[in-house]
Amino acid sequence: MxxxxxxxxxxxxxxxxxxxxxxxxxxxxxxxxxxxxxxxxxxxxxxxxxxxxxxxxxxxxxxxxxxxxxxxxxxxxxxxxxxxxxxxxxxxxxxxxEKDMLQVTRCIIRARKRRELDQMKRTLDQLAELPGDPANAEYQAFHTVLSDIQQLAAVSDKLLTKLMQAERNWFWDKFLKLFL
Amino acid sequence: MxxxxxxxxxxxxxxxxxxxxxxxxxxxxxxxxxxxxxxxxxxxxxxxxxxxxxxxxxxxxxxxxxxxxxxxxxxxxxxxxxxxxxxxxxxxxxxxxEKDMLQVTRCIIRARKRRELDQMKRTLDQLAELPGDPANAEYQAFHTVLSDIQQLAAVSDKLLTKLMQAERNWFWDKFLKLFL
DNA sequence: CACAGATTTCAATAATTATTGAAATCTGTG
DNA sequence: CACAGATTTCAATAATTATTGAAATCTGTG
Structure with missing residues (x-):
């Protein structure tokens, strides 16, 4: 070569x-x-x-x-x-x-978030709108699962977004030292 | 049904x-x-x-x-x-x-980490051991890429591990509020 | 230990996804 | 605007991955 x-x-x-x-x-x-x-x-x-x-x-x-x-x-x-x-x-x-690995990571996170998370969130929001009898225990259980997943998706979204915006110093200092 | x-x-x-x-x-x-x-x-x-x-x-x-x-x-x-x-x-x-979504998340993170990260880290460590002439600029560049990726893998690993260990309260409080 | 009622295995097949390669298209230049 | 030298498209094919279903195995009970 x-x-x-x-x-x-x-x-x-x-x-x-x-x-x-x-x-x-x-x-x-x-x-x-x-x-x-x-x-x-x-x-x-x-x-x-x-x-x-x-x-x-x-x-x-x-x-x-x-x-x-x-x-x-x-x-x-x-x-x-x-x-x-x-x-x-x-x-x-x-x-x-692109040789800067922090930048590379941002790109990868962005692409994967788009592919794996964003699409799911849309469908989930749509599903959560379903009408139903709040007195029905089974309905309640279903709705709990749904909103738990939504909540989780929201947190993941925020975390990934934050990671993408992270500056180099922030990334290593705040993140690694204080957080871990 | x-x-x-x-x-x-x-x-x-x-x-x-x-x-x-x-x-x-x-x-x-x-x-x-x-x-x-x-x-x-x-x-x-x-x-x-x-x-x-x-x-x-x-x-x-x-x-x-x-x-x-x-x-x-x-x-x-x-x-x-x-x-x-x-x-x-x-x-x-x-x-x-398992209906507890925090628990579910832990399982999913664990499985994906095992599949996507751990295997890579092993191979990477092996690759990083390669001998080479430190005076050669091309070798240096290659080694930089390699160790940047290793560093990144290490951070990802720590983050995922921490997320898996997170308690419910820690997760919502420390994580969401202070961090985001 | 033979049987019934289940689960597991795995070779064959189906479904999906990635790749080829030739034809079509693009693009800058005389 | 014709040409050469490139890139892109996309139907055909190859490679990979998921699924079937029948045979083999397991497991508890009389």
């Missing part, structure tokens, strides 16, 4: 190896986080790449198809995890990863 | 309807949380069921196979989300859901 491309020093074999392992790890983890292996791997590849990469580079290094690379890149842009980098005189597009 | 089984009152049609909707919602949400639709639906069914249910009941109400019901129930027991209820003189097993 990327041989002789840098004035300072080539990538030593050990490092290339470690990177490959990291990409593999991120791919495996990705699937357990509910994203496709390719998405996670492209992200990992860009995270550990010193230069911006083109779609061609990704296709070559991960042996994925052009279509897959294109769709994956688009989705990562959408998540805010990578950026387009245009080079004067080059028609191709290059991509770099 | 469950007609004439209760001395106080039968389930009114509206309520049965709302429960069916809830089961459907939970099933849909489940898939976006990375668990099978059936697992989520059985859990939802038991959450809103006033009585303990047998495997037969689940099969009938969710139209799933015996094998599926059996495996799903076993997994829910494993998560700690449902309990076995034995009835004297009955050979069949009945199941009830």
């Amino acid at each position: 990327t041989p002789f491309d840098n004035s300072s020093s080539p990538t030593p074999p050990d490092l290339a190896d470690a990177k490959a392992q990291f990409i593999h790890l991120w791919g495996v983890s990705g699937t357990s986080w509910g994203v496709s292996k390719t998405l996670a791997q492209v992200h990992a590849l860009l995270l550990v790449s010193p230069q911006a990469l083109s779609t061609e580079d990704m296709m070559a290094q991960l042996t994925i198809s052009r279509g897959n690379a294109s769709m994956t890149v688009r989705e990562l842009l959408d998540w805010g995890l990578i950026y387009k980098e245009l080079r004067p005189g080059e028609r191709r597009e290059f991509f770099v990863a | 469950t007609p004439f089984d209760n001395s106080s009152s039968p389930t009114p049609p509206d309520l049965a309807d709302a429960k069916a909707q809830f089961i459907h919602l939970w099933g849909v949400s489940g898939t976006s949380w990375g668990v099978s639709k059936t697992l989520a639906q059985v859990h939802a069914l038991l959450l809103v069921s006033p009585q303990a249910l047998s495997t037969e009941d689940m099969m009938a109400q969710l139209t799933i196979s015996r094998g599926n019901a059996s495996m799903t129930v076993r997994e829910l027991l494993d998560w700690g989300l449902i309990y076995k209820e034995l009835r004297p003189g009955e050979r069949r097993e009945f199941f009830v859901a």
Whole structure:
């Protein structure tokens, strides 16, 4: 990978190896986080790449198809995890990863919240509006379950939102020291 | 569903309807949380069921196979989300859901942490041990990414652990008021 | 220890989700 | 506005994951 491309020093074999392992790890983890292996791997590849990469580079290094690379890149842009980098005189597009892990975390939280929580909250609110006889014990029990879940969803939402807004200092100081 | 089984009152049609909707919602949400639709639906069914249910009941109400019901129930027991209820003189097993939502949350956090975080941390630690030339800029960059991720994983771990241990009062007071 | 009534296992199949790759589209330049 | 060099779309296919259902196993009782 990327041989002789840098004035300072080539990538030593050990490092290339470690990177490959990291990409593999991120791919495996990705699937357990509910994203496709390719998405996670492209992200990992860009995270550990010193230069911006083109779609061609990704296709070559991960042996994925052009279509897959294109769709994956688009989705990562959408998540805010990578950026387009245009080079004067080059028609191709290059991509770099957001390297600040706090920022990366924010993006991931945002995307997962949208996917896992927001949709559920909407349906839940709708369900909670059901009419019913408050004197009926079974109705009461059902309604309790429903509003407990709603309450929980609300707390989760607030927590995640707060985490996303957290500043670096706040994050480490207030959060870690006082809270834990 | 469950007609004439209760001395106080039968389930009114509206309520049965709302429960069916809830089961459907939970099933849909489940898939976006990375668990099978059936697992989520059985859990939802038991959450809103006033009585303990047998495997037969689940099969009938969710139209799933015996094998599926059996495996799903076993997994829910494993998560700690449902309990076995034995009835004297009955050979069949009945199941009830944990109804305390704080407890439910703890179980879910524990299971997801195990699946999504713990495995990753192990691999990460292993990767971070790689040898390398500290004078090489590319190696340094890689190592920074790695240890940032490790740090993040450590914080996530602590946060989740703390949330699991949280008492009801702590949860609402300290957490919501002071923290948010 | 044989039986009935249950549960569990697991190979086969169905359903879902990810990926390919070729055709269509876009985009900047002469 | 035609062309070259790129990107995107999407139907077909592959890979993965969930589910079935029948056979095997378990379990309490006479």
